[in-house]
Amino acid sequence: MPTKKDEREEFIKNHPHVVARETPNSYEAETALIGGMLIDGPTATKYMPQLTADDFYTPAHKSIFDALNALFNSARPIDLVTVVGELEKSGTLEISGGVEYLSGVIAAVPSVANSEYYFDIVKKHSRLRSIIEIAKRMADEAYALDPEDNALARAEAALYGLAESNRRGKPEILSGFVKTVMEDLKDRSTMDTVFRGVPTGFPKLDMMLGGGFQKSDLIILAARPGQGKTSFAMNCAVNAARRKRPDNGKHYAVAVFSLEMSAVQLAKRILCSVGDYDMSRANRAIVTETEWERLYAARDELTQASLYIDESGNITPAEILSKCRALKHSTGLDFIMIDYLQLMQSGKRTDNFVREVAEITRAIKLAAKELDVPILLLSQMSRSIEQRKGADKESKLSDLRDSGAIEQDADIVLFIDRKDAPAGDNGASGAYSKPAASEVYLNVAKHRNGETGNIKLIWNSPTVTFKDPDYKGEPTPPAYYSGRDSGFEESAPPPQDMYGAPTDDDGNFDGDDLSGGMDAEDSGLI
Structure with a gap:
């Protein structure tokens, strides 16, 4: 009788993406997220700091994100006109699909209210691609007989670094940390057994x-x-x-x-x-x-x-x-x-x-x-x-x-x-x-x-x-x-x-x- 482990391995082995070796990506989620940041300032403010160009699989979306990021970091307004201008300035408007493609991206956004859902999909696929890249690099080192004798440590460090990058939080308001300090001081001043x-x-x-x-x-x-x-x-x-x-x-x-x-x-x-x-x-x-x-x-x-x-x-x-x-x-x-x-x-x-x-x-x-x-x-x-x-x-x-x-x-x-x-x-x-x-x-x-x-x-x-x-x-x-x-x-x-x-x-x-x-x-x- 097959175990759950056997069933899982069989499912993965026969998955169409595994058979076709298709790189994880979602064109639709990337399009909706890029479009949401183009038409809605709060959406751009929320997700731009948490994204990099490599989070996007489609080359056009990478170029568009770079333009968005340049505008965001210089505190300039983000809209169709400014993004087109930034792409022209960097010479990447053509590989980004031109004005017509950008207009289509904006029109394809169902609702900015779902941007968090699109963001999660984009980040998940980006993470999976990173895992594949790490695995390939480590496989190459193993096939090369690990000349520096540190392949295992490098693999672990790379995977842990990837995990840490996905656990990084956002800046928090000071009051929360002050509350924690006050609670700690109170506990330690009233309970002699509290040992920090x-x-x-x-x-x-x-x-x-x-x-x-x-x-x-x-x-x-x-x-x-x-x-x-x-x-x-x-x-x-x-x-x-x-x-x-x-x-x-x-x-x-x-x-x-x-x-x-x-x-x-x-x-x-x-x-x-x-x-x-x-x-x-x-x-x-x-x-x-x-x-x-x-x-x-x-x-x-x-x-x-x-x-x-x-x-x-x-x-x-x-x-x-x-x-x-x-x-x-x-x-x-x-x-x-x-x-x-x-x-x-x-x-x-x-x-x-x-x-x-x-x-x-x-x-x-x-x-x-x-x-x-x-x-x-x-x-x-x-x-x-x-x-x-x-x-x-x-x-x-x-x-x-x-x-x-x-x-x-x-x-x-x-x-x-x-x-x-x-x-x-x-x-x-x-x-x-x-x-x-x-x-x-x-x-x-x-x-x-x-x-x-x-x-x-x-x-x-x-x-x-x-x-x-x-x-x-x-x-x-x-x-x-x-x-x-x-x-x-x-x-x-x-x-x-x-x-x-x-x-x-x-x-x-x-x-x-x-x-x-x-x-x-x-x-x-x-």
């Missing part, structure tokens, strides 16, 4: 950024090697994945693209961090009974987290975007972390590395905007900072390595400035006489939509964790969130701050419950 952004697990940073990392923002995190940029980024990613969204109770979905470390390496470090287990002991497989309990508890918690890791090397922004589109469509996506910029490839042939970095940062920024999620992109810094001394040693935007486009495209730029670790951090030996900690300053050097400044953190080497040393928690709201329970409850909550971060009995921020990952250079093990 993705929580980083560092309350002071969340407050400075207006509620965590915000949608469509490109956040650059830069530091010299060994300062802990991968560890801090993984802290943020893990902290977010361990929490649940206040609006639907689901865990924040986080995607991590690691171009330097394998997924298994990251998983090991994340497990040890969340389980508060010394990495040096993990490398020697020394585990006590109490440590096993913590590790099993961490495993159970991470099993519930929506944290996805991609270990592909030499990845391009187009590949990241493609994977994230699929992830957002299938499971949802709230936050992306990429480690790191200088290991990426733009996917374009260029001998200029500065230009390539600029291409990458621009593409990542556009990806953040398209996916409507924050992207944390790690970057190296210039070695010139090592030559400076004293107060001048603090990181500056000019220290961003390889391209000024990094600073230009970023909505937020974060630097990590670490002081020397005190005695107890034995570096490459991997052995610790006691838990080593040092002061770290997270420098918010650029914030397109808010304040800048330094945030003091504590770096704990054995667990590879950054902590907020002295955050004072706010009064707990009635409905609260705990990273270790099933979600929101109305019963008496454990101590925590306004963002759901755990605190001790005095209301101090408990950073031990918000550990994250690390990189090899940060661990002190290599």
Whole structure:
């Protein structure tokens, strides 16, 4: 018995247009739409900005539209006389059919009231022709054995660009956006659990950024090697994945693209961090009974987290975007972390590395905007900072390595400035006489939509964790969130701050419950 899929395929195969390979078009709809815009000013005003000459299949209609568009853009009146004059001026009156053809187009309009119907038909056929053209071009690349090895990415980008072009809206009156802003402010001022952004697990940073990392923002995190940029980024990613969204109770979905470390390496470090287990002991497989309990508890918690890791090397922004589109469509996506910029490839042939970095940062920024999620992109810094001394040693935007486009495209730029670790951090030996900690300053050097400044953190080497040393928690709201329970409850909550971060009995921020990952250079093990 044939299935619906079989019936559909048979219908398409035997369709007369398919058999004849007739290009999609509607002469009648094009004629009625052109005629409507010729005789009715409001119709022209409404549809001219949404059309291009390529939306019309008939050559005469393309030329007539170009004349209409020239008149429209110069704010001149549109009628038979002005259109004929514009066609004569451009030398295309004859190929447009002459005055007689234009008069016939006007006479053929049944009613301008049906212009929207004609417009939809014209746009649909134009879209179908574009799909056919993309398919032909991609088929040619495939037959040519894809010399640049990017046919799949180009096909997806072309189809997505076509879809986006058909989703573009029209300019809207300001009052609607102002209403949205006011409603958001009202919700956030009256409900402590309303969290606009993705929580980083560092309350002071969340407050400075207006509620965590915000949608469509490109956040650059830069530091010299060994300062802990991968560890801090993984802290943020893990902290977010361990929490649940206040609006639907689901865990924040986080995607991590690691171009330097394998997924298994990251998983090991994340497990040890969340389980508060010394990495040096993990490398020697020394585990006590109490440590096993913590590790099993961490495993159970991470099993519930929506944290996805991609270990592909030499990845391009187009590949990241493609994977994230699929992830957002299938499971949802709230936050992306990429480690790191200088290991990426733009996917374009260029001998200029500065230009390539600029291409990458621009593409990542556009990806953040398209996916409507924050992207944390790690970057190296210039070695010139090592030559400076004293107060001048603090990181500056000019220290961003390889391209000024990094600073230009970023909505937020974060630097990590670490002081020397005190005695107890034995570096490459991997052995610790006691838990080593040092002061770290997270420098918010650029914030397109808010304040800048330094945030003091504590770096704990054995667990590879950054902590907020002295955050004072706010009064707990009635409905609260705990990273270790099933979600929101109305019963008496454990101590925590306004963002759901755990605190001790005095209301101090408990950073031990918000550990994250690390990189090899940060661990002190290599």
